[in-house]
Amino acid sequence: MQNNDILIAEALSQSRFSALDWVIVAAYILFSFVIGWMMKKYIHSMDDYIGAGRAVGTRLGIATMTGTEMGLITVMYNAQNGYTGGFASFHIALAAALVTLLVGLTGFIVYRLREFNVLTIPEYYEKRFGPRVRIIGGIMLTLGGVLNMGLFLKVGSMFIVGITGMSATGWALPLVMTILLALVLAYTVMGGMISVIITDYVQFVVLSFGVLVATGIAIWSLGWTDIFSVVQEKMGEGGFNPLANEGAFGPEYVIWTFFTAGLVSCAIWPTAVARALAMESPKSVQRQYTWSSVSFMMRFLIPSFWGICAFVFVTTQAPDLYELLTPQGDNPQVLENLYAMPAVLGRILPIGVLGILTAAMIAAFMSTHDSYLLCWSSVITQDIIAPLKKGKMSTKSRIFCTRAFIILIGGYIWFWGIFYKGDEKIWDYMQVTGAIYFSGAFSLLVCGLYWKKASSTGAAISLFCGLGAILGLSQVQKALGLNIPPERVGLGVIALTVIGMVVGSLFFPDKPKTESTTTTEI
Amino acid sequence: MEFWTLIWKILFIASIVVFAGMAVWVTIGGYQDIKTLLQRLQDQSDARQINQKDEEI
Numbered sequence: 001m002q003n004n005d006i007l008i009a010e011a012l013s014q015s016r017f018s019a020l021d022w023v024i025v026a027a028y029i030l031f032s033f034v035i036g037w038m039m040k041k042y043i044h045s046m047d048d049y050i051g052a053g054r055a056v057g058t059r060l061g062i063a064t065m066t067g068t069e070m071g072l073i074t075v076m077y078n079a080q081n082g083y084t085g086g087f088a089s090f091h092i093a094l095a096a097a098l099v100t101l102l103v104g105l106t107g108f109i110v111y112r113l114r115e116f117n118v119l120t121i122p123e124y125y126e127k128r129f130g131p132r133v134r135i136i137g138g139i140m141l142t143l144g145g146v147l148n149m150g151l152f153l154k155v156g157s158m159f160i161v162g163i164t165g166m167s168a169t170g171w172a173l174p175l176v177m178t179i180l181l182a183l184v185l186a187y188t189v190m191g192g193m194i195s196v197i198i199t200d201y202v203q204f205v206v207l208s209f210g211v212l213v214a215t216g217i218a219i220w221s222l223g224w225t226d227i228f229s230v231v232q233e234k235m236g237e238g239g240f241n242p243l244a245n246e247g248a249f250g251p252e253y254v255i256w257t258f259f260t261a262g263l264v265s266c267a268i269w270p271t272a273v274a275r276a277l278a279m280e281s282p283k284s285v286q287r288q289y290t291w292s293s294v295s296f297m298m299r300f301l302i303p304s305f306w307g308i309c310a311f312v313f314v315t316t317q318a319p320d321l322y323e324l325l326t327p328q329g330d331n332p333q334v335l336e337n338l339y340a341m342p343a344v345l346g347r348i349l350p351i352g353v354l355g356i357l358t359a360a361m362i363a364a365f366m367s368t369h370d371s372y373l374l375c376w377s378s379v380i381t382q383d384i385i386a387p388l389k390k391g392k393m394s395t396k397s398r399i400f401c402t403r404a405f406i407i408l409i410g411g412y413i414w415f416w417g418i419f420y421k422g423d424e425k426i427w428d429y430m431q432v433t434g435a436i437y438f439s440g441a442f443s444l445l446v447c448g449l450y451w452k453k454a455s456s457t458g459a460a461i462s463l464f465c466g467l468g469a470i471l472g473l474s475q476v477q478k479a480l481g482l483n484i485p486p487e488r489v490g491l492g493v494i495a496l497t498v499i500g501m502v503v504g505s506l507f508f509p510d511k512p513k514t515e516s517t518t519t520t521e522i
Numbered sequence: 523m524e525f526w527t528l529i530w531k532i533l534f535i536a537s538i539v540v541f542a543g544m545a546v547w548v549t550i551g552g553y554q555d556i557k558t559l560l561q562r563l564q565d566q567s568d569a570r571q572i573n574q575k576d577e578e579i
Contacts, residue, residue, distance in 0.1 A: 059551030060559065062544075087530045094533060197559070201552050208545035212538070228527060240526035291544065298541045301534065 004324075004334045005169040011320045012339070015165030015346030021355030028206070028359035032199050032366065033187065060201060061279055061288040065272065066295035067200030070207065071368025072156040072361050073149075075303040077426035079341035082307025084425070085248035086231045086239030089304045092261045092427075095254075097297030099262025104290030107282070109267040112449045114282040121270050121441060122383035128448040129456040131387050133463070137444065138383030140463050141270060144437030145376045146409055148430055152372070153177050154417030155338060155426055156365040162342030163358055168335065177417060180365060185410045188370040197278075199370075203363035210360040211302050214349060218309040221348045230312045256487035259494070260431045264438045266296060268445060271375045303341070310344040318347070338426070377405035423474045424486065432472035432486050439494045440466030443501040451505075458504030465500040468493045 081089040103110060118124045122141060126134035157176040158168070166172035187199075219227070231239040238247025242254050249257075266272055266289065276285045314321045321343060324335040349357065381401040386393045393401075422429055440463040447454035447462075470476055472489035 058555070059548050060555035063548050063552040066548075087526070090530050090533060093537075097537075198556060201556060204545075204552070205549050208541070208549070212542060212545070215538070228531075232523070232527075237523050240523050240530065294537065294540050294544050297537055301537055305534065 005167075007320070008169050008324060008335050009167040011318075011324055011335070012162060012168055012343055012346075013165045015163060015343070015354075016349065016351055017164045017346055017354050017358070018351045020351055021164075021358060024352070024355030025359045025362060028363065029183065032202070032363065035198050035202070058279075058284050058287045058291070060197065061284065062291050062295065063204035064197045064200035065288065065292050066299070067203045067207070067364070067367045070295065070299040070364055071152070072159055072365035073152045073368060073426070073430075074299050075306075075361065075364065076155045076159055076338055076341070077430065078300050078303035079307035079310065080338055080425055081248070081427055082304035083311045083337055083340050084307075085242075086235045086308055086311070087228075088238060088240055088242040088244070088247050088249055089307070090301060091242035091249065091254055092257050093297045093300035093304065095258040095262040096265060096300050097293045099258060100266040100289055100293035100296040103263070103267050104286055104288070104293060107286045109445050109449060110273070110276045110285050110289060111282045113273065113445070114276055114279065114285045119274075119277055120379055120382060121273060121445075122379060124448070125444060125459070126383075126387070129444070129454075129459040133444075133456050133459045134383055135387055136460055136463050137441070138379050138387075140440055140466055141379050141437045142376055142384070144434055144466070144469075145270065145372070145379070146412065147433040147436065149369075149372050149376075149409075150413055150416035150420060150433070151426060151429060152365075152369065152417075153181055153413045156180060156361075157417075158336070158338050159342045159361060159365075160358070162339045163346045163354065163361075165346055168339055174418065177414060180362070181410050181414055184366050184369040184373070185407055187366060188373050188406050199363065200367045203360065203367050206356065207360040207364055210353075210357045211298075213353060214345065214357050215302060215305065217349055217353065218306065218345075222309055222312050226316075227308060227312050230316060231308060234311075234315055252485065252491070253487045256431070256490055260434070260438075260490070261300060264434065264442070266292070268438050268441050269434070270379070270437075271371050274371070274375055306341050306345065310340040313344045313348065314340055318344070373406045373409055374402070376409055377402045380405045421475075428486050429473070431490060432469055435469030435472065435490045435493060436466050438466075439469055439490070439497045440464075442494060443497040447498075447501050447505070453505050453509060454501060455505040455508055455510040457508035457510075458501040458506075461500035461504040462497040465497040466493060468496060 078089070078092070081092065102108065113121075113124060116124050116127055118127060122134045122138040125137040154173070154177060157173055157180055160166075160176050160180070161168055161172050166176070236246070238244045241247060242249045243251050276288065279285045279288055314325060321335075321340065325333055325337050325340055327333045345357070346354065381398055385401060386398065424432075443462040444454075444459050448459070469490060471480070471482065471484070471493075472486035477483060
């Protein structure tokens with residue numbers, strides 16, 4: 001065991017990360033904090049704090065949506081998909097682009113949702129289905145969402161450890177997790193949505209150019225043709241064809257991906273929808289989605305490509321990493337394959353570019369965390385606590401409550417990152433945990449927006465059916481002695497939520513309204 | 523397999539080109555949007571203060 005630790009430390013320490021790169025990273029973090037501090041003066045209401053006063057223009061909307069959705073966790077899980085699945089993993093990017101473009105062109109879900117003039121999805125639940133569904137929906141959303149971000153901190157920290165050349169086995173990972181968490185908590189509590197949007201913009205600029213430069217260097221150092229030929233030689237048909245059963249995916253997985261990476265990630269996932277709801281009009285939402293389809297594709301495509309490059313580099317030029325990252329006989333691999341991409345980038349990128357890319361990735365980490373923390377904590381405050389408290393909650397106490405939950409969730413993701421030991425790929429973990437929320441939300445949004453007979457009882461049944469998605473987690477399957485592919489569990493649960501909604505609505509229709517429903521005050 | 527190789531090559535090159543163009547457009551346009559956003563928030567804040575003063579009177 002100790003011998004493995006030494007081998008891992010030696011392999012990762014070959015990163016070119018230098019003092020100059022650390023200076024670049026520190027300067028960027030300082031800059032983000034100055035912006036956060038300066039934006040404080042613009043917060044006067046809860047609307048400003050969580051919705052940036054609903055005054056975000058199209059181009060800024062695209063930047064902030066990209067900033068939020070292209071987080072470090074996204075980069076890591078896609079790199080893992082590219083490393084294990086080769087070019088076949090590009091189908092995820094294709095699914096994201098096509099579905100987001102369709103949503104942008106047709107306005108499916110997002111247009112009507114913006115017309116509802118709400119700030120959060122549970123608030124829509126209340127307007128459409130009543131206060132009871134808002135509270136149940138808020139609880140499901142929080143449960144799925146908080147579980148979903150449980151591994152963000154750990155996986156993001158693994159990138160920092162891998163690219164900077166720290167040891168993956170000792171104190172470095174928990175220390176990096178603690179520092180990153182402290183940074184993001186301080187930043188989110190301070191500024192709210194306005195500072196999130198401004199730093200998302202800065203992140204978009206740095207990340208876009210950093211990503212393009214790093215991709216160019218990776219192609220230049222490995223060779224465009226060689227990248228394809230090595231994948232062909234080592235992975236065969238499965239490295240290119242996502243439908244091939246001998247590969248890492250298969251037809252069922254592809255259908256599941258079109259739903260999750262496609263529809264859910266752009267039109268149902270609350271952090272993405274929060275951007276749509278902060279736009280100035282339903283029309284600008286459509287424009288934002290049409291253009292963001294490019295960003296949605298890039299967030300899957302580029303990291304997958306980095307993962308493929310890491311695979312090519314490890315198998316052809318880094319025997320030390322190959323030995324650690326590949327199972328030997330019956331023994332499992334020594335080093336998690338999530339470390340492959342950052343470790344390889346640390347070896348091929350020049351000094352300076354490494355610093356800029358790491359700063360951009362820390363920014364990506366921070367922007368995802370601040371958006372997610374803000375989203376889940378505001379859902380708890382606005383959609384669970386405030387409706388449960390019969391009396392009015394003042395703006396001051398709502399902001400205080402939101403900030404308190406930001407810190408509590410931060411503590412949870414630190415512990416979950418340390419203690420959860422699942423076997424699944426990160427992308428699979430995220431799809432399963434997210435499905436607790438989004439499979440029910442899908443029914444409520446589609447049926448609620450497009451089917452007049454959808455009732456509050458049907459909605460409640462549908463939300464509870466979403467809990468079945470937890471069966472897709474590897475640890476739960478182990479405990480129950482099951483062995484069902486997570487994509488099959490997910491597709492089954494979605495079908496169940498739709499059936500629950502339809503049956504519940506037909507058997508228990510809502511009483512005809514005698515007066516207009518009012519929404520709990522925001 | 524050749525079909526899929528060609529598809530992924532075209533997808534990769536096309537998206538890099540489009541993304542590079544979009545990055546320039548959003549960088550320039552997003553800066554202008556930020557200025558508009560902050561101005562609007564400032565105006566809203568000023569309007570609130572005037573309303574408060576009116577109510578006090």
